[in-house]
Amino acid sequence: MMTPGSALLRHAAFAQVSRTPADVFDNLYLVFLVLGTLVGVVVISYTVYNAYKYRASDPDAEGRYDVEETPPEEDGDGVARPQVGEIPTGSGKGGGKKLFVSFTISAVIVLGLIVYAYSLFLYVEDTNQLYDGEDTEDPLEIQVVAEQFRFTYVYPDGTTTEELRIPKDRPILVNVTSQDVMHNFGIRELRVKADAIPNQYNEAWFQAEETGTYEAICYELCGVGHSSMRGEEVIVMEPEEFNDWYDSSEAEKAEVSG
Amino acid sequence: MGENGHLPPKSNIKRWLVTTNHKDIGVLYLITSMFFLVMAGILALLIRAQMWAPGATVLDPGGYYQVATSHGFLMVFWFLSPFAFGFANYVVPLQIGADDLAFPRLNAMSYWLYLFSGVLFGISFFQGATFMGGWTMYAPLNAPAFIPNYGHVGSFAAILALVMFTGSVTIGSVNFLTTIYRMRAEGLRMRDIPLFSMSILLTVWMMLFAFAALLGALVILSSDHLLHTSYFADVDGNPSSGGSLLWTHLFWFFGHPEVYIVFFPALGAMAEIVQTFSGRRLVGRKWFVIAMALVAIQSFIVWMHHMFLTTINLPIKTIMMVTTIGISLPFDLMVFALIYTMIKGRVRWKTPFLFVLGALLIFIVGGITGVFLGAIVLDYSFRGTYWVVAHFHYVMASGAVALIGALYYWYPKITGKMYNEFLGKIHFVVAFVGFNLLYFPMFVVWETPRRMFEYSAGFTFWHRVASVGAVLFAASFVIMIYNLFMSLYSDRVVDDSPWAYTGSTEWAVPSPPPTENFPGTPSFTSGSLRFLEGPEATDGGVEGEEATPDGGQVTAAADHGEPHPDHASWWPVFAGSSALLAGIGLSGLSPSMFVWPFLFALPAFVYFVGAVGARRDGFTVLHGAFLSASFLLLAVFIALFHVTQGIITGLESAPTYFWLALAGAVLGVYTLVRLGFESFYVPEPTSSAQWPFGEVENTKLGMWTFLGSDIILFGAFIGSYVFTRFEFGWQDWWHVAHEVGGLEHHPVWPGLLNTYILLASSFTVVLALVFARRGVGTTEIGPLSVENRKLTLGFIGTTFLGACLFLLNKGIEWVDLYFHQGWTFNADIMSSTFYLTTGLHAAHVVIGMMLMLFLMVRSYTGAYQGEDEARTIEYFGLYWHFVDIVWLFLFPLFYIL
Ligand code: HEM
Ligand SMILES: [Cu+2]
């Protein structure tokens, strides 16, 4: 699907957007939220306004529980009203044009939003770009193995831990899989999420800009222990600190295997 | 006419068990579905109680997941759609000018299957634990290896309940499609049917195909439970290579259309109610209908937007994003059409209108938040959170709110009494406030992971607001139930239409309408509704413009020579209850035991065909042969049972489940035989608009649509096979790669032979039809002169024999593979797909054979001789050819390619 158009879009997005998926989400969510609220408020107000403005003023007629129908001739406002037993038809001319105008406007808004969103999507989806940055390191590739009811993290050197220690400011490329049922690996603040599917390998990337501890959460119902499949186990470290830890863990591992 | 056919009065409980009248069944649907609404609502309150504070505060984890799962199942399957179909049953025939649905007994059967499937689901709670893997039933968590032992029986019972429900839906879809296409009042073109009927038409089209896919998924899942195949995971808990993804595809191929299936009837009702209470015809009606049709079609190509976080690739994600956003635009148009209809209207803020207005506002919010989800980058973060929960409640429950409006709208029509307007308005206010208090906070704290009762302490406030909203929302329904119940006894009697500016035909007849619906034959040929009264009116009072192409004018009811249409049968309720018994039984039986109850039902079937047939048509040699054959068959099965299980030990250790299943199976076959022999007169529509199916009879159209859904069922199986095989490695599959797991190369010839056998049997069915059509008489064959009925019988018998040979050949093949080569159901994913897919086909063959047994006794007494009478054989032929054609696909896929 890499048509020239979409390649262009991707470039445009790549050029101007801040880098991490978390930033991308924040930007886009804001845009959607503002426009969505706007559209929602306008449409809802307009609906209620019309329902109110055109309410019938007739009092309830004797013995019936609704207004009296006025015969078509007396209606005055030129609107043909429904009558029992008619072959259903539309309202004729009234409103058709308006319908299309408003439909077009909203379609333009939606399509515009989506084209914009799509350009960002292509950016987030493209993991190759992580490898050709000149001033940054290549991403750290970590395998995430989900099982009932915990995650295990496997580093390139084979280090296997139950805590995800990562350096800040470096892209992290996770490769997510599962050993039993379907899970989903996600870290809320870092906006990374991927299904953990048995026998499938699912890639996603993210980047932390601040050190600290984050929660890894399973977002797919995976059995009775699912609710507790979350923990403060993602530790973002200063790069040097991380390197120290990583080197020592390698040493430990060497000890174990040696 | 006036009297009820054979229908007892409404105060008699028997009436409600035997009725096949669409209005009665509509009422039954409405009441039953509201019962399930209460049940699911109580479960929802339990969920909200658990969410009052983080942690397992009220329910233990297993309990919580059972509650959350069944809340979803009950609301989506057992409340929303059936509630809508209560109205559909009641209103659609009235709106289109039909006396009843095309197949009244099948309609009753739909209802009873629905009710009893819900009962089975309810029972599953008490069988240890019901299913607890979420309404999406993701694999392999849905496979027995990952279900705690105490939940095995209950989970399987829940799955079987869904299978039963699917049966009900499929029968219902066939029925509504046939009715709407073939039984419209004269002069009412397809495009002119009222919007509610139109929405039901599109709904049943979607149902026909979507539920067939669900059935496929459920049968495969059942087989993992019952036969221990390994589509999703083997018994030791090793997930299969592609099972997890396969399930998401199967489920969402059904699941996405399903969300529109539950919404469409509400949309139709909204359109009707907005028209009535605005006193205006719908703006852009044509475009509204086109938009609905577009959405219905497109709903089948957006399913992977539920799978953006799986491993599907970029191009596919892109396509799904485009189709998803594309589908939101027609909705857009429909919403605007509803809004503009109010302009220049005479809008009355009556309860039905308030509910519809509320539903519209809610739906707008739901739709907008749906667009958020369609933007994949956003969905990555929203997936699995309360954003999704809030979104789909805003859209789906908006449907529910609209249908509550529909309940107030049609309540006077159904009961003949007006509800209390003041209480109705109170209900609306409380419900609307409660609804938004309940669901809007979910957007605020959308970062809460879905289906998790642990959440960040900071979110507690908003979850408490939601819980309070839930209590309000629930309480509002108490007001409704009180109002509707008390109003039954009020003196607010209504005439034809209590509302001004109604349009459709149901408002032109008394409330409630009489059994036969109309005072004469409804017709629109003059440009608006008229009731033609019997032959005189058609002869004298009607001008030349009313001539119809086929000239059929005379109404059956007025002609005293015609029999009265029947409105009562016991067999639908028996069919439903035997399915319930069999379902309970099946849920608790082991792989080695479960077939026996059903095998023992076969001789019972043969016996009943003989015995009931003899009573109906008079005893003949053939009936005698059936009776003796049944005992022979029983002896054979008992012997087989003895060899495999040991008759004493087998029966001694047989659990209660065994006897339940046996009772269900035997009662089931008895019911089917009685249904088959029952004389139940339903007039074939003569003077009605039938485009585009004017040339086919009701039953044939019914058979076509049924086969259409069967195609999807097999499509799901074949698709699953192809998908699984690709994940596994196409060329590594056993019948092309030699020496897999010590299995000898699978010979092609049994499959090939069976292909020939089936083709030949298709030919003999045609011959049976040819001689049946010749009517009573004889045919010269060389020097012989043979009675036509005997030739008919002979060729059906030959077909039956072909089917026997087919099964025999297959049996030999299976015995070799299964026992001699040890290639059991759970040997690997290849054996699973092979046995199950060809087994499903074999099951179709067996059903065909049972039908043929029935046809044989009847044809011997000459029941099918004649152009019209032979149609039954023609319909069977359609089915049989279909079964053959399926084999033509299975054979290459499983033996050659
Ligand atoms: C207006 C256009 C709509 C769009 C663009 C849309 C989009 C989506 C998307 C992308 C999802 C997947 C969310 C996820 O799990 O990550 C979703 C979920 C869902 N939608 Fe919509 N939707 C729309 C309207 C509707 C309507 C009309 C209904 C039904 C009445 C509906 C019912 C649902 C349901 C039930 C789910 C969740 C299923 C589940 O995961 O359990 N949506 N929607
Ligand atoms: Cu989980």
Ligand SMILES: [Cu+2]
């Ligand atoms: Cu969907």
